[in-house]
Amino acid sequence: MKAIASEIAKNPRCLRDVEWRDIERVMREVFEQLGFATKLTRSGKDGGFDLQLETIEHGETQVFLVEVKHWLASGKKPGTGTLAALIDVVARATGRPK
Numbered sequence: 001m002k003a004i005a006s007e008i009a010k011n012p013r014c015l016r017d018v019e020w021r022d023i024e025r026v027m028r029e030v031f032e033q034l035g036f037a038t039k040l041t042r043s044g045k046d047g048g049f050d051l052q053l054e055t056i057e058h059g060e061t062q063v064f065l066v067e068v069k070h071w072l073a074s075g076k077k078p079g080t081g082t083l084a085a086l087i088d089v090v091a092r093a094t095g096r097p098k
Contacts, residue, residue: 001022001025001026001028001029002029004018004022004026005026005029005030005033008026020068021043023068024040024050024051024068025040027050027051027066027068028040028051031051031053031066035055036053036054036055036064037053037054037055038051038052038053038054039051039052048065048067048085048086048088048089049065049066049067049086049089050066050067050068051065051066051068052064052065052066053065053066063093065086065089065090065093067082067086067089069082
């Protein structure tokens, strides 16, 4: 994945040719290189997000949920439904109301 991430950094157009699950793995590699602890969810029924990131700031663990969409390949951008679904997932994960 490091080699793919490096190639994407050099030539962003090659991103179109990367398979969707590999995009998730590449993103995991990038976030790990930035210092995050990462968890990649199972493909399919992942609960609405693809990566869970953790870092410690000021002695507290911070958690971030990431949904990866490979919209370049399809030509379609994620819409409001995708965003609403992710907000629901984050609300459930944090125990906060929407």
